[in-house]
Amino acid sequence: MSRSMYSYTKSILERVSFDPKLFCKELEKAIKVLLPYEIDQLRDWLLNYTKEKPELRQCLIYIN
Numbered sequence: 001m002s003r004s005m006y007s008y009t010k011s012i013l014e015r016v017s018f019d020p021k022l023f024c025k026e027l028e029k030a031i032k033v034l035l036p037y038e039i040d041q042l043r044d045w046l047l048n049y050t051k052e053k054p055e056l057r058q059c060l061i062y063i064n
Helices: 002-015 020-033 036-049 054-062
Strands: none
Touching: 002 020, 002 036, 020 036, 020 054, 036 054
């Protein structure tokens, strides 16, 4: 179940990446439900994903 929550979170974040405010909001919600090791995985994914989308980098403060 938890692995699917991580995958679900990634898919949601990809879908809302057009709007940095919405992206940050969804990221905040995801952090509340993910397990610590999933947050680590999400952090790694986000660092890679936001390389091409610098406008989303501001949201990384929620996972650091």
